[in-house]
Amino acid sequence: xDSITRRLSSSTAPRKHSVTHDADAQLASMGYKAELPRSLSxxxxxxxxxxxxxxxxxxxxxxxISLTDGQAVTxxxxxxxxxxxxxxxxxxxxxxxxxxxxxGGVYYWSAMMATKDWAKIASWVTGWFNLVGNWTVTLSxxxxxxxxxxxxxxxxxxxxxxxxxxxxxxxxxxxxITCLINAFGARYLDLxxxxxxxxTAASVLIILITVLAMAPSKRSGEFVFAHxxxxxxxxxxxxxxxxxxxxxAYTLTGYGLVASMCEEVQNPAREVPKAMxxxxxxxxxxxxxxxxxxLFVLPDIQYLLNAASGQPIGLVFxxxxxxxxxxxxxxxxxxxxxxxxxxxxLTASSRxxxxxxxxxxxxxxxxxxxxxEKLGIxxxxxxxxxxxxxLLGLIYFGSSAAFNSFTGVATICLSCGYxxxxxxxxLRGRKMVKHSTFSLGKFGYLIxxxxxxxxxxxxVLFSFPVSLPVTAESMNYASVVFAGFACISIGWYFIRGRKxxxxxxxxxxxxxxxxxxxxxxxxxxxxESASVLSPPKGE
Numbered sequence: 001x002d003s004i005t006r007r008l009s010s011s012t013a014p015r016k017h018s019v020t021h022d023a024d025a026q027l028a029s030m031g032y033k034a035e036l037p038r039s040l041s042x043x044x045x046x047x048x049x050x051x052x053x054x055x056x057x058x059x060x061x062x063x064x065i066s067l068t069d070g071q072a073v074t075x076x077x078x079x080x081x082x083x084x085x086x087x088x089x090x091x092x093x094x095x096x097x098x099x100x101x102x103x104g105g106v107y108y109w110s111a112m113m114a115t116k117d118w119a120k121i122a123s124w125v126t127g128w129f130n131l132v133g134n135w136t137v138t139l140s141x142x143x144x145x146x147x148x149x150x151x152x153x154x155x156x157x158x159x160x161x162x163x164x165x166x167x168x169x170x171x172x173x174x175x176x177i178t179c180l181i182n183a184f185g186a187r188y189l190d191l192x193x194x195x196x197x198x199x200t201a202a203s204v205l206i207i208l209i210t211v212l213a214m215a216p217s218k219r220s221g222e223f224v225f226a227h228x229x230x231x232x233x234x235x236x237x238x239x240x241x242x243x244x245x246x247x248x249a250y251t252l253t254g255y256g257l258v259a260s261m262c263e264e265v266q267n268p269a270r271e272v273p274k275a276m277x278x279x280x281x282x283x284x285x286x287x288x289x290x291x292x293x294x295l296f297v298l299p300d301i302q303y304l305l306n307a308a309s310g311q312p313i314g315l316v317f318x319x320x321x322x323x324x325x326x327x328x329x330x331x332x333x334x335x336x337x338x339x340x341x342x343x344x345x346l347t348a349s350s351r352x353x354x355x356x357x358x359x360x361x362x363x364x365x366x367x368x369x370x371x372x373e374k375l376g377i378x379x380x381x382x383x384x385x386x387x388x389x390x391l392l393g394l395i396y397f398g399s400s401a402a403f404n405s406f407t408g409v410a411t412i413c414l415s416c417g418y419x420x421x422x423x424x425x426x427l428r429g430r431k432m433v434k435h436s437t438f439s440l441g442k443f444g445y446l447i448x449x450x451x452x453x454x455x456x457x458x459x460v461l462f463s464f465p466v467s468l469p470v471t472a473e474s475m476n477y478a479s480v481v482f483a484g485f486a487c488i489s490i491g492w493y494f495i496r497g498r499k500x501x502x503x504x505x506x507x508x509x510x511x512x513x514x515x516x517x518x519x520x521x522x523x524x525x526x527x528e529s530a531s532v533l534s535p536p537k538g539e
Contacts, residue, residue: 001476003345007527014345016137017050018160023456023507032518039105040189040193040261040265040266040267041158041190041265041266041271041351042267042270042271042274042275043194043197043458044189044193044194045193045194045258045261045265045271045272046193046197046274046275046278046279046282047192047194047195047196047197047273048189048193048258048261048275048344048347048348049254049255049258049275049276049279049344049376050197050198050200050279050283051193051196051200051281051337051340051341051343051344052137052141052195052254052255052257052258052341052345052348053251053252053253053254053255053256053279053280053283053341053440054141054200054251054254054289054337054338054340054341055200055204055251055283055286055287055389055473056200056203056204056207056286056290056333056334056337057141057144057145057148057217057337057338057341058141058247058250058251058341058459059079059247059248059251059287059290059291060148060311060313060334060425061144061145061147061148061311061313061403062144062246062247062250062251062407063075063247063304063312063313063316064304064305064307064310064311064312064466065243065244065246065247065404066078066244066247066248067232067301067304067305067312068230068232068233068244068305068466068467069230069232069233069235069240069241069242069243069244069466069467070228070229070230070233070237070241071227071228071229071230071245072223072224072225072226072227072228072263072298073226073227073228073239073241074228074230074241074245074247075244075247075291075295076224076225076288076291076292076295078241078244078245078247078248079247079248079284079287079288079291080261080284080288081245081248081254082245082248082249082252082282083248083283083284083287084247084284085450085451085454086249086252086253086255086269086280087277087280087281087284088447088450088451089255089256089278089418089422089451089454089455090256090276090277090279090280090349091243091277091438091440091447092276092418092425092440092444092447092448092451093106093255093256093259093276093418093421093422094115094272094276094277094438095273095433095436095438095439095440095444096109096421096422096425096432097109097259097262097268097269097272097273097276097284097407097438098269098270098273098436098437098438099269099432099433099436100112101258101259101262101265101268101269101272102262102263102353102355102504103261103262103263103351103352103354104127104260104261104355104356104359104504105130105256105257105259105260105262105352105355106126106127106129106130106256106259106417106418106420106421107123107126107127107130107131107355107361107417107504108352108355108504109126109421109424110122110123110125110126110127110420110421111123111126111503111504111531112432112504113421113424113425113428113432113433114424114428115428116359119503120502122420122424122438123359123361123503123504124361124489124493124497124501124503125291125420125489126417126420127356127361128361128485128486128489129413129414129416129417129420130352130356130413130417131352131356131362131415132346132355132409132413132482132485133253133394133412133413133415133416133417134257134260134349134352134353134385134414135349135385135388135389136320136347136392136406136409136410136413136481137253137254137257137345137349137390137410138342138345138346138385139389139392139393139405139406139410140250140403140407140410141338141341141342141345142171142174142178142338142345142346142389143167143171143396143402143403143406144169144391144403144406144407145171145174145335145338145341145342146167146170146171146173146174146371146402147162147167147309147310147311148258148311148314148331148334148335148338149170149174149312149338150162150166150167150309151168151307151309151310151311151313151314151331152314152328152331152335153309154307154308154309154311154314154315155314155315155317155318155324155331156324156329156533158307158308158315159308160308160309161309161310162309164396164397164400168394168396168397169391171390171393171396172390172393174338174342175342175346175386175389175390175393177339177342178342178343178345178346179333179346179382179383179386179392180345181339181343182343182346182350182377182382183375183377183379183382184375186376186377187376189347192340193340194345195340196337196344199333199336199337199340200337200340201286202287203333203334203336203337204272204286204289204290205475206330206333207290207293207294207317207333208289208290208293210320210321210326210330211293211316211320211321211330212293212296212297212298213292213295213319213323214252214321214326215296215297215319215320215322216319216322218296218297219295219296219297219298223295224295224296225492228241228426230244230465231303232301232302232305233467233468234468234469235468236466236468239283239476242461243461243464243466245461246407246408246411246461246462246466248287249411249415249462250407250410250411251283251287251457252280252283252284252407252413252528253274253343253347253410253411253414253415254279254345255277255280255354256276256414256417256418257282257345257348257349257414258272258275258276258279258348259272259276260348260351260352260355261347261348261351263351264436269437273437273438274438277438294316297316297319297320298316299316303315304316309404310400313334314327314328314331315327315329317329317331342403346382346385346386346389349380349381349385349389350377350378350381350385351378351381352381353368353381353384354368354369354370354371354378354380354381357369357381358370358508359503359505360496360497360500360501360502361497361501361505362492363492363496364380365378366382367380368380368384369381371478373527392481395477395481399472399473399475399477400473401465401466401474401475401476401477402473402477403472404465404466404476404477404478405477405480405481406478406480406481407462408462408463408476408477408478409478409479409481409482411458411462412458412459412462412463412478412482413482413485415455415458415461416455418451418455419451419452419455419456422448422451422452423452425448426445426448426452430444430448431457462476462478463476463478463479463482464476475525480535488510501524512514
């Protein structure tokens with residue numbers, strides 16, 4: 001038996017080495033040296049994407065949005081609508097990722113598919129959208145998690161609410177925990193991401209069975225599938241439904257972030273695109289399975305909206321189980337998902353910062369664009385992401401609706417970051433993805449255009465406040481945060497980027513092959529060497 005095991009091990013090892021070597025060679029053809037260990041499997045990347053979306057957690061922390069803007073119809077059917085759209089966007093990105101599997105992700109894709117004259121500015125704009133989106137989605141996950149942790153106290157004392165200082169300190173604690181896991185548990189990320197899948201699935205099943213079995217009373221099927229009431233929002237009914245879609249759109253944003261893990265996967269051209277699409281499909285089903293039982297056992301809506309903590313899900317669990325202890329037990333399952341989500345989002349953010357910095361696009365690139373050989377991670381990119389998010393949390397002192405702003409700007413920035421490479425692909429006649437191993441075929445144009453229309457609509461939609469009337473504290477400051485980062489990006493471009501940033505080491509006007517490799521398609525416009533196009537290291 002031992003001899004058989006040794007023979008099997010010896011026969012699979014060369015194959016793994018060959019796959020890793022091919023991936024490193026493909027990365028080299030795109031102008032980069034492999035510096036991170038390829039230790040992640042497709043299941044791990046799927047788990048990470050699933051963790052970042054964190055369906056039960058994301059839907060729980062933003063439930064007040066859809067309850068304000070339409071109640072059951074917005075909660076359930078809004079989720080279904082956004083799931084279909086997100087699946088289309090994920091498929092569009094997967095098609096591109098199969099051709100250009102690099103940690104630069106959407107930023108690299110925009111540069112690669114654009115013409116030579118536009119590659120530089122396309123990569124700069126897309127990269128900043130993606131970077132800010134990565135930072136703010138991590139911020140929103142961990143900040144919402146802090147609010148959810150503190151809301152557990154209100155299960156026993158419903159009149160209690162945390163002070164701004166208590167909330168921010170708890171948020172910083174969550175940021176520190178996820179940072180330490182990323183720094184010193186990098187070798188276990190593959191295992192952590194896989195555990196996330198099982199934890200989430202088990203949590204959804206436990207919650208489903210418990211609330212349906214123990215709830216003292218249940219709503220009717222008509223309420224769950226057809227009840228619509230937007231009176232609490234102040235918006236006209238039709239518009240309230242769309243504003244309420246922020247709950248679903250925010251939850252379903254993490255699938256594109258895993259592109260930044262391409263350089264840590266053995267066969268990224270095949271595995272990462274599959275993980276993107278499969279994670280959205282799994283999230284869509286998980287959301288429906290989670291939401292329907294919750295809607296059946298909802299207590300009085302106004303009682304939930306008046307929750308002092310601003311997080312009603314604990315009260316839903318308390319009402320369903322009939323006890324504070326039972327409510328906390330179910331809430332604990334959601335808090336476990338928080339740790340997976342916060343860790344995964346910070347992992348993706350650190351890799352995104354690292355990839356963008358190594359091409360000289362952010363201040364301090366000589367540090368942030370490097371990896372730590374001992375830990376096997378981009379340590380400075382991790383520190384940068386943690387510090388930026390921790391500082392942004394201070395917005396809460398000026399606005400009690402800061403979480404709305406964080407979710408809104410994360411959704412807007414990530415949507416724009418996803419949309420720009422899709423737009424470039426469409427404008428170039430989709431010729432750069434015509435041989436993708438994850439091709440959308442004859443429906444590619446239609447799917448891409450539907451995605452772009454939704455993204456354009458979402459940018460406007462998610463800048464609106466959840467309800468009227470608007471005060472300084474209830475204002476949605478997503479547009480302000482967005483404008484602030486836009487000023488930093490534009491300012492840094494004119495200070496340094498205009499002269500020194502040349503974008504990623506792009507191979508222009510390439511023809512992708514069936515294997516996902518790329519070759520020069522035009523000797524007149526083809527390869528410009530990495531030494532010419534890559535920016536100088538550091539400032």
